[in-house]
Amino acid sequence: MKTKVILAALILSATTIANVYASNSTDNDALAIKTAKISMAQAVTAAEQHVGGKAARAEYERHKGQWLFDVEVVKGKKVMDVKIDPISGKVISAAEDKTDQDDEHDKAD
Numbered sequence: 001m002k003t004k005v006i007l008a009a010l011i012l013s014a015t016t017i018a019n020v021y022a023s024n025s026t027d028n029d030a031l032a033i034k035t036a037k038i039s040m041a042q043a044v045t046a047a048e049q050h051v052g053g054k055a056a057r058a059e060y061e062r063h064k065g066q067w068l069f070d071v072e073v074v075k076g077k078k079v080m081d082v083k084i085d086p087i088s089g090k091v092i093s094a095a096e097d098k099t100d101q102d103d104e105h106d107k108a109d
Contacts, residue, residue: 032067033060036086043069043089047082050091051075060086068092 033040044055053075061070069084081097084090 029062030060032062033086035067036060036069038069038084038086038089040069043084043086044071046084046089046091047071047073047080047094050082050094051080053078053080072097 038046040058040060044058047058047069048055048071051073053073055071056074056079057072059070060067063070063083067086069086071082071084073080073082079097080094082094083092085092
């Protein structure tokens with residue numbers, strides 16, 4: 001019985017340490033979303049309503065030292081880059097993304 005209690009305590013300790021490490025890891029930016037007070041879906045909805053279009057892409061990213069939701073919204077022939085505050089859910093900025101050159105994943109290989 002004592003062995004089972006010690007084993008359970010060791011497993012719990014290892015799990016806790018792994019969770020703390022993962023939450024502080026700089027290798028995985030996706031884990032940072034745990035600090036957001038709104039969901040990705042709420043950010044997309046806010047961006048779509050602000051622009052009056054449909055979201056084509058959404059990311060949670062660090063921009064100028066601040067975490068935010070970056071949502072591309074298409075309205076007609078325009079693509080708008082909308083930044084949403086992850087705490088309040090308010091629009092920080094919205095600007096037309098004419099060339100889409102600042103997005104690394106959008107560049108041709």
